[in-house]
Amino acid sequence: MNARAALPRYLPAWPIPVLWTLVLGLWGLSREHSVWRDEAATWQVARRSTPEIWHLLGQVDAVHGLYYLFMHGLFELFGPSTTTLRLPSVLATAVAAGCVAAVGGRIAGRWAGLGAGLALGLLPAVQFYLQEGRPYSLVAAGVGVATLLLVGTLPGSRRIAPWVAYSVVVLLCALLNWLSLLALLAHLATLLWTRPGREVWLRWVVASAAATAGALPLILYSRGQSAQVSWIPPLTWHMLIGPAVLFAIGGLCALVDRPRAGRLSVAAVGLPLLVVPQLCLVGISLVTPLFLDRYVLFSLLGLALLIGTALDAAVRAARPRFPRASAWLVPVALALAVAALLPQFLAKRSPASRVDDVLAVTADVRRHKTDGAGVLFVPAARRDTLLVSPDAFTGLRDIALARGPEPSGTLKGLEKAPVAIRESMLARPRILLVTDAARVAKPVTAKRDRMKLAVLRRYFRVVHDEEVRGRRVTAYELRAR
Template structure:
């Protein structure tokens, strides 16, 4: 088994010789014939893989938060963003418009992410074709489309697929602009940078390797207008992001204070999670190192390695402070760069069938994880759905609702149940002094004196944790006392880890 040391410089796998850009840098020749549409089949394949089985896993709590925010009116949603989750605001607004047209079934909620991952796949192929060759582009398209993590986040109702899309587009647009800098080429790069920041602030760490790439190019060609053009473009792109950064800083303590300060071993854990499989992560690392070892054409490999590695290193360093941002899904946008590098390593293996066999082996390693992603309990169990079915069966107009919240609010048991309730079931959250919409928040404001909030509610459905005969297990003490004083238990149903109890007023 050997690698071609000139695969980058000579455009291995293409039918035409490599070309030079205006500064003397060697680049892959422009795509011709069917090669021009490689990005399209990669996008379609990625979309199909992400959509397959996307309606099976139940929504988990982060996705339920997306749903809860997106189903509000536009005005209510904007008011909420002033208090919480502003960093997800653009995604929530996009999802709000999508739901108004296509509904809020699990498949429809997740489809925008599948489309975003498909867009990312297109730019993965374009990037591979730009800096390497068509063979690498084909390998990169296949590898990206069939990675477990791409499927995982391509069927999740969160913003991470959009971040991957925006950053991958920005990387290709930067490389394109550096060939022949002009306002017409810097403008779309500015849009991609702004979109990445608006979809997730942490993704702006990709500007560090991009700036390093620009400086490296400048050291070779001394084109001052490239530096000036890049700096001005980034400054303009960040203008709409600055207000979000300021607002996000006010909300950060509430939203991500639970993330722990990372240790060195955390880097290995994040690396495994980036690809959705420890075995695939190891294989990607091995093949991605091959282009860096080439004696010729090493520059594009180094640039892509910077795009993949620098944000991870920067996030780790920044997270040693008072707030940690070191989470695998926050750094998912680094994954495409590693995919392109690994594809280049595989494409350069000789004889060529060895590279094809290596690609097939990596994809096959991910099959167990691909199957697991599509199981019904991979994100959340069916407890909320089954609890909602129990309530719907015995529902009477005017019934109340008491979900376990308090210290366990983070599990969003109320969202799990409410999402699965049919439209005809309208429960009154009896211990909510102000609803989540009224309080411009994700969660309601609960009564300080629960007994006073019960009113004349005749029947109440209590949903809390099972595993104990106590129907009010884990409810705040004042709420449990109020229910015990005025209600008797008439029905108790265990639903997996939840317990649904119907209580009826006695006095």
């Protein structure tokens, strides 16, 4: 009796990781009812009408268009809330864990699948985006499904349906984030490793080409909006430390799998999925800075697969001498990992895990607003506090705003000329300034923002100043002349 038979034959590996990941995702889902700036973009766009969303996509964020429309539908059905915002990511990560477990189980056995599926939800980056109101977990789920479909066709299959499904899933992933097409290069490496027949190659090429062609219009169009990622810093050596550590862990786990060319193995699937997308993103970032780990979050599915096969190897090695104890190896490893990572789990479920909380200052705004008062935002992107929680700003005049975000098709609206902003400010007896807390604030460079701060310093006095969770509210009153 071998280690793979230690789990009942009728019990598939994937349901346990799915349930495990759901538990991790639902735990502390609201993060104390906090929403940070990236999620605020999803929140405020999802609350717009469909024509307003299409108008926005013509100006910015076309790359997230499908995700925004999807979230708009959910907000219409269930109402805007942190649960509605984040639950899709929880469910998607659970799907990804199930796919990883199914892939590992299909190739190497139930223990490999179980270990891989459970490991995915424990990875720190996955923990972060597990409860994030952005599309990255959905992309990871799609890549997991595509990888499962690919593995299901190897070493060869005459059925067309899996390849159609593969193409559709890859296309959907690309419409959520077209950098997910890097997964195709990882799958290409897997095919080169396993050397399938000519028929498999032909069908993969057709399916991949169809998906890429379907995403090409979005890729070309979104390149015209590249200014919205101009804030990403150029690639530096220290940015590569994290990927290097992951590659080292994955490489050691792959050696345990003893991969051989021409044979389908967990290493043949997991190692390319871990390494290829990240290396490709590094290559792209040498030309255009784009190196953010979330863009290739799906590559961690490969790392989970490799960890799963290492756990399976440990079970098989222990079973001849310790047949009973070997069955507890994976549960014990899981418990030790949870104990070691518990501080990180708790930290990622607190508002302090993000740069800021757009809702944190709303109570302060309610306390210090008065009749006839105005509000300013520095930079203008901090207007997201008003857009996510408009009730808190009822009665306040947005002094600098010339045209709102919805009619202008922007995320933050269009502001008046600096001179007009100055005149509007001097007409208000009291102004609330919403900006970044000092520890996260960047130097003010925009001409409008410099004007706002200069007028406040010269003509107003501070009567209240408070920082909460990365945001700051300062109340000013007009000096007596």
